Amino acid sequence: QVRLVESGGGLVQAGGSLRLSCTVSGGIVGSDTMAWYRQAPGQQREMVALITPGGSTNYLDSVKGRFTISRDNAKNTMYLQMNNLKPVDTAVYYCQRRIYWGQGTQVTVSS
Numbered sequence: 001q002v003r004l005v006e007s008g009g010g011l012v013q014a015g016g017s018l019r020l021s022c023t024v025s026g027g028i029v030g031s032d033t034m035a036w037y038r039q040a041p042g043q044q045r046e047m048v049a050l051i052t053p054g055g056s057t058n059y060l061d062s063v064k065g066r067f068t069i070s071r072d073n074a075k076n077t078m079y080l081q082m083n084n085l086k087p088v089d090t091a092v093y094y095c096q097r098r099i100y101w102g103q104g105t106q107v108t109v110s111s
Helices: none
Strands: 003-007 010-013 018-025 034-039 048-052 057-059 067-070 077-080 092-098 105-110
Touching: 003 092, 018 034, 018 092, 018 105, 034 077, 048 067, 048 077, 057 067
Parallel strands: 010 105
Antiparallel strands: 003 018, 018 077, 034 048, 034 092, 048 057, 067 077, 092 105
């Protein structure tokens, strides 16, 4: 069974940066499409970025140019580098692979 564990969230001022990590166990990080989602209070969960086994990426329009999804096969870990953070990026961020989800990590951006 696949297990996903996120880390790296926290409190940051607007304009700051954070890097989220998603460590995979029970599977190989590069063998399937994986994604980052986020959910703000009172809002639906939305996909932020995804990466395919071939390395193709796709992003939510509002994060293009600010966020970068990547993976390290040796560490079996996926990342989300978030730069120039804005208060609207405040949410719980989740990593996802097929039916599996992590527990989420809180990102809070203060103005």
